[in-house]
Amino acid sequence: EAGVVQSPRYKIIEKKQPVAFWCNPISGHNTLYWYRQNLGQGPELLIRYENEEAVDDSQLPKDRFSAERLKGVDSTLKIQPAELGDSAVYLCASSLDSLNTEAFFGQGTRLTVV
Amino acid sequence: DQQVKQNSPSLSVQEGRISILNCDYTNSMFDYFLWYKKYPAEGPTFLISISSIKDKNEDGRFTVFLNKSAKHLSLHIVPSQPGDSAVYFCAASSGRGGSSNTGKLIFGQGTTLQVKP
Numbered sequence: 001e002a003g004v005v006q007s008p009r010y011k012i013i014e015k016k017q018p019v020a021f022w023c024n025p026i027s028g029h030n031t032l033y034w035y036r037q038n039l040g041q042g043p044e045l046l047i048r049y050e051n052e053e054a055v056d057d058s059q060l061p062k063d064r065f066s067a068e069r070l071k072g073v074d075s076t077l078k079i080q081p082a083e084l085g086d087s088a089v090y091l092c093a094s095s096l097d098s099l100n101t102e103a104f105f106g107q108g109t110r111l112t113v114v
Numbered sequence: 115d116q117q118v119k120q121n122s123p124s125l126s127v128q129e130g131r132i133s134i135l136n137c138d139y140t141n142s143m144f145d146y147f148l149w150y151k152k153y154p155a156e157g158p159t160f161l162i163s164i165s166s167i168k169d170k171n172e173d174g175r176f177t178v179f180l181n182k183s184a185k186h187l188s189l190h191i192v193p194s195q196p197g198d199s200a201v202y203f204c205a206a207s208s209g210r211g212g213s214s215n216t217g218k219l220i221f222g223q224g225t226t227l228q229v230k231p
Contacts, residue, residue, distance in 0.1 A: 004157070033219075040224075041224075042203050042205070042221030042222050043158065043221050056218060091158070093157075102163060103160070103219065104160065105150075105157030107155070107156055108156075
């Protein structure tokens with residue numbers, strides 16, 4: 001069974017440019033998460049989806065970050081414009097539902113803003 | 115405010131010996147705890163979990179102990195193997211299995227384990 005797939009694996013952009021990340025969760029998983037992991041830290045939740053509904057986006061910097069999960073399957077996370085402090089690994093995870101907290105993570109997208 | 119803390123950034127043990135990774139938390143509402151393992155350039159992989167109604171959960175070489183009164187949990191790996199070398203994250207959530215479940219995992223900073231052959 002395929003795991004959580006993310007693309008791209010790596011991205012280098014100049015500050016003020018836009019960037020987008022894509023995630024394909026495990027088939028049948030209704031809950032999808034986007035986490036950000038800064039160097040030397042644990043992952044921090046940005047947004048959680050139950051199917052196509054964003055049920056927790058309290059940690060998402062809404063002035064520059066946006067996310068969508070059309071049809072309740074794939075999801076994209078966008079940053080516009082990117083800032084130097086956005087350099088991090090962006091992890092997508094999925095679980096059967098929010099009652100099952102054993103989330104399965106993708107390999108992540110390492111973003112470097114220069 | 116760091117609700118989940120792993121105070122040891124790194125740990126080095128000899129192959130065959132026991133590895134003990136520690137984790138402390140501050141939020142008494144946490145009722146479900148997980149350990150994830152992460153290799154370089156990969157996402158975290160679920161390892162083992164424990165509900166707050168238990169004080170021990172064992173899976174092969176991995177055992178997690180929970181001390182609710184001390185708000186402390188630990189992961190024991192015995193015997194340790196070189197392939198166990200990775201970053202280990204402790205995570206916690208609240209309200210699991212109930213209507214108040216947030217499905218939100220709060221992670222610690224991670225502990226890098228090195229198992230020497």
